Amino acid sequence: xxxxxxxxxxxxxxxxxxxxxxxxxxxxxxADVARLAGVSSQTVSRVSNGYAGVTEETRQxxxxxxxxxxxxxxxxxxxxxxxxxxxxxxxxxSLSTTGNVRxxxxxxxxxxxxxxxxxLLPVAVPTQDEVRGAxxxxxxxxxxxxxxxxxxxxxxxxxxALPPHVQVVVVDSDAxxxxxxxxTDQAGGSHAAVRHLLDLGHATxxxxxxxxxxxxxxxxxxxxxxxxxEADRTPPPLVRGDWSAESGYRAGLVLADHEDCTAVFAAxxxxxxxxxxxxxxxxxxxxxxxxxxxxxxxxxxxxxxPPLTTLHQDFAEVGRLCVxxxxxxxxxxxxxxxTTLVPTRLVVRESTAPPPSLAQGLCRK
Amino acid sequence: xxxxxxxxxxxxxxxxxxxxxxxxxxxxxxADVARLAGVSSQTVSRVSNGYAGVTEETRQxxxxxxxxxxxxxxxxxxxxxxxxxxxxxxxxxSLSTTGNVRxxxxxxxxxxxxxxxxxLLPVAVPTQDEVRGAxxxxxxxxxxxxxxxxxxxxxxxxxxALPPHVQVVVVDSDAxxxxxxxxTDQAGGSHAAVRHLLDLGHATxxxxxxxxxxxxxxxxxxxxxxxxxEADRTPPPLVRGDWSAESGYRAGLVLADHEDCTAVFAAxxxxxxxxxxxxxxxxxxxxxxxxxxxxxxxxxxxxxxPPLTTLHQDFAEVGRLCVxxxxxxxxxxxxxxxTTLVPTRLVVRESTAPPPSLAQGLCRK
DNA sequence: CCGCGCGATGTTTACGTAAACATCTCCTCG
DNA sequence: CGAGGAGATGTTTACGTAAACATCGCGCGG
Numbered sequence: 001x002x003x004x005x006x007x008x009x010x011x012x013x014x015x016x017x018x019x020x021x022x023x024x025x026x027x028x029x030x031a032d033v034a035r036l037a038g039v040s041s042q043t044v045s046r047v048s049n050g051y052a053g054v055t056e057e058t059r060q061x062x063x064x065x066x067x068x069x070x071x072x073x074x075x076x077x078x079x080x081x082x083x084x085x086x087x088x089x090x091x092x093x094s095l096s097t098t099g100n101v102r103x104x105x106x107x108x109x110x111x112x113x114x115x116x117x118x119x120l121l122p123v124a125v126p127t128q129d130e131v132r133g134a135x136x137x138x139x140x141x142x143x144x145x146x147x148x149x150x151x152x153x154x155x156x157x158x159x160x161a162l163p164p165h166v167q168v169v170v171v172d173s174d175a176x177x178x179x180x181x182x183x184t185d186q187a188g189g190s191h192a193a194v195r196h197l198l199d200l201g202h203a204t205x206x207x208x209x210x211x212x213x214x215x216x217x218x219x220x221x222x223x224x225x226x227x228x229x230e231a232d233r234t235p236p237p238l239v240r241g242d243w244s245a246e247s248g249y250r251a252g253l254v255l256a257d258h259e260d261c262t263a264v265f266a267a268x269x270x271x272x273x274x275x276x277x278x279x280x281x282x283x284x285x286x287x288x289x290x291x292x293x294x295x296x297x298x299x300x301x302x303x304x305x306p307p308l309t310t311l312h313q314d315f316a317e318v319g320r321l322c323v324x325x326x327x328x329x330x331x332x333x334x335x336x337x338x339t340t341l342v343p344t345r346l347v348v349r350e351s352t353a354p355p356p357s358l359a360q361g362l363c364r365k
Numbered sequence: 366x367x368x369x370x371x372x373x374x375x376x377x378x379x380x381x382x383x384x385x386x387x388x389x390x391x392x393x394x395x396a397d398v399a400r401l402a403g404v405s406s407q408t409v410s411r412v413s414n415g416y417a418g419v420t421e422e423t424r425q426x427x428x429x430x431x432x433x434x435x436x437x438x439x440x441x442x443x444x445x446x447x448x449x450x451x452x453x454x455x456x457x458x459s460l461s462t463t464g465n466v467r468x469x470x471x472x473x474x475x476x477x478x479x480x481x482x483x484x485l486l487p488v489a490v491p492t493q494d495e496v497r498g499a500x501x502x503x504x505x506x507x508x509x510x511x512x513x514x515x516x517x518x519x520x521x522x523x524x525x526a527l528p529p530h531v532q533v534v535v536v537d538s539d540a541x542x543x544x545x546x547x548x549t550d551q552a553g554g555s556h557a558a559v560r561h562l563l564d565l566g567h568a569t570x571x572x573x574x575x576x577x578x579x580x581x582x583x584x585x586x587x588x589x590x591x592x593x594x595e596a597d598r599t600p601p602p603l604v605r606g607d608w609s610a611e612s613g614y615r616a617g618l619v620l621a622d623h624e625d626c627t628a629v630f631a632a633x634x635x636x637x638x639x640x641x642x643x644x645x646x647x648x649x650x651x652x653x654x655x656x657x658x659x660x661x662x663x664x665x666x667x668x669x670x671p672p673l674t675t676l677h678q679d680f681a682e683v684g685r686l687c688v689x690x691x692x693x694x695x696x697x698x699x700x701x702x703x704t705t706l707v708p709t710r711l712v713v714r715e716s717t718a719p720p721p722s723l724a725q726g727l728c729r730k
Numbered sequence: 731c732c733g734c735g736c737g738a739t740g741t742t743t744a745c746g747t748a749a750a751c752a753t754c755t756c757c758t759c760g
Numbered sequence: 761c762g763a764g765g766a767g768a769t770g771t772t773t774a775c776g777t778a779a780a781c782a783t784c785g786c787g788c789g790g
Contacts, residue, residue: 029776040740045778053738075507076444077776080745085441085507087484095470096664105460108487117506119452120483122473141482142440142450142507245668274668299461303610303639305670394746405770410748418768442746445775 106319252278471684617643
């Protein structure tokens with residue numbers, strides 16, 4: 001009623017809008033569309049949201065007006081009115097590890113499928129302070145829920161800063177009692193890796209583990225150890241890397257000097273790659289002299305020298321479950337507190353074989 | 366004035382808020398804080414935004430009230446009022462290629478540094494329809510600007526659907542005249558790769574190119590060709606892969622049979638990896654018999670067998686420039702239409718050497 | 731033939747914030 | 761000692777949308 005006399009012709013976005021502070025300008029609002037279509041803005045809203053109770057004829061008129069003005073619903077106003085943003089925040093360290101990236105991708109796809117967008121919150125340095133900082137930024141971010149790809153021990157200090165209404169799902173962590181956790185079945189996969197090598201006839205299995213402080217690394221190492229104990233084997237000393245191929249190479253130089261080392265379970269494929277190079281340089285053939293198994297099944301694993309036997313992680317499923325769980329929690333449909341595990345799959349390629357002793361035995365027959 | 370008699374005690378979020386439709390509930394608003402602190406909501410706003418003109422004493426009272434109520438500014442309302450979301454949208458195909466991921470990461474970091482969040486919009490299948498779909502979703506998304514990591518020819522059909530006020534910056538494309546483009550200097554890098562091999566004494570250089578339809582692949586192939594012509598060499602036929610290590614392997618099996626092939630420039634490191642495996646299988650030593658150079662310098666490149674000579678891409682810089690450009694366009698500070706190129710850097714490792722003929726010559730001396 | 735009811739549409743209001751403007755209180759200076 | 765002004769704070773309003781409520785007109789049954 002007040003705009004009518006100011007802009008009698010109904011030209012949208014004229015005058016007052018131009019002087020606005022914001023960066024977005026000249027956007028047609030519902031009122032503009034309504035004026036052009038000769039209906040009320042509420043009717044425009046109904047059309048925009050696909051509600052029933054609008055004549056087909058009116059609907060077409062409104063749609064035409066929308067098109068002419070290039071109308072786009074203002075999501076800020078929508079979010080304000082509806083009280084939700086239809087956006088999920090994802091907090092992660094760098095995207096330098098395969099697992100994080102693949103999980104993120106799966107989350108984004110699942111979220112898109114549910115009509116949710118994904119907002120990325122990178123944390124440069126994985127210290128508690130940094131994480132807390134990320135969370136406090138997230139607090140005033142347009143986000144309905146949060147998925148954290150992170151160790152829980154880093155998360156703990158940060159969650160206190162989280163507004164209570166924001167639901168959280170965590171990947172790559174324990175603490176299933178306090179949070180809803182989705183993760184790859186690290187233990188099951190590691191157990192399968194060790195079993196595979198033992199079944200080939202190896203006396204024991206060495207482990208090239210991930211960095212101290214990584215939950216995934218810890219679980220894989222623990223399960224490796226347990227599987228050996230279970231099979232009455234003596235666990236060799238644990239060798240640690242930092243997930244990188246370079247660290248795998250360095251560890252490999254050490255392992256290559258152990259004559260009795262015939263089988264190595266690397267905690268990820270990148271380290272296995274470096275390991276392969278070190279063994280090659282030291283003249284130890286894979287798999288004839290040493291068997292190597294990885295974890296992750298990165299796309300390149302099949303092209304290593306030799307093609308790497310490894311444990312395939314179903315990141316797509318992990319991502320899907322994250323989104324499913326977090327949305328369910330948001331909707332208060334049975335918040336699944338606890339850990340959901342996604343199984344791994346053993347992919348046998350050419351980097352594993354029976355140990356030299358057995359192979360020789362076979363040859364002599 | 367109307368809420369005062371309804372909730373005389375000033376308990377925040379009581380009654381009316383609970384019945385709201387949205388999922389977020391029980392959040393304290395400025396009015397709640399204002400009531401508790403005994404000031405006006407405008408003063409709360411001033412404190413919240415760090416404006417001057419508030420007594421230190423008042424400020425502390427307000428901060429205390431905020432803390433007590435767990436007040437978090439409502440970003441939807443903020444965005445509505447301010448007309449901006451402080452969010453940048455990123456559209457990309459899958460996150461399966463190194464380049465896209467690293468660029469995304471750099472964008473996220475740069476954006477965070479500027480106080481912007483990044484919203485991810487994955488496009489499952491890179492068809493024009495899919496892209497258009499992603500854009501139309503993006504339109505009603507809370508986004509001030511868009512960075513597209515995509516071929517322009519896929520983008521073209523989609524941009525028509527973009528609201529005119531949303532600025533776009535493109536990576537991995539030509540068409541610098543129509544869009545603001547930031548990209549790695551594909552041509553310069555490829556030229557350097559070819560020159561490196563020619564300088565080592567190779568008669569010519571084969572090229573294992575990326576898939577048809579990829580702009581980056583096209584530019585690298587073109588520059589490879591041009592560099593050979595420039596040096597008066599005969600370009601061998603182009604061999605194509607699809608960026609994957611597996612395709613590099615298949616191509617490598619073919620190349621291994623060409624006796625005269627002593628130097629290969631692979632359009633990315635993954636294909637180089639597969640290529641290395643194929644050459645190894647066929648008994649052609651790298652670099653003694655065949656030199657291989659890659660492109661990207663993925664973290665694992667130094668751990669290949671042998672460590673891969675490659676062209677390092679500065680993704681961090683690409684991401685930074687994307688954010689810088691898109692923000693500058695948003696603020697109408699000289700929209701740099703045109704292409705900004707980020708130089709590559711040759712990283713010489715162990716996969717390149719003089720050709721067998723020369724090496725023999727050296728030995729005989 | 732009249733009123734009831736239902737479907738289509740219009741009007742009012744509130745979401746939470748922040749700009750613009752209004753007011754109020756001191757303190758300074760002539 | 762009073763006018764002027766600067767700084768602190770309060771009040772009004774609008775951002776664009778959508779729920780809730782109001783109204784209007786038309787068809788159908790009593």
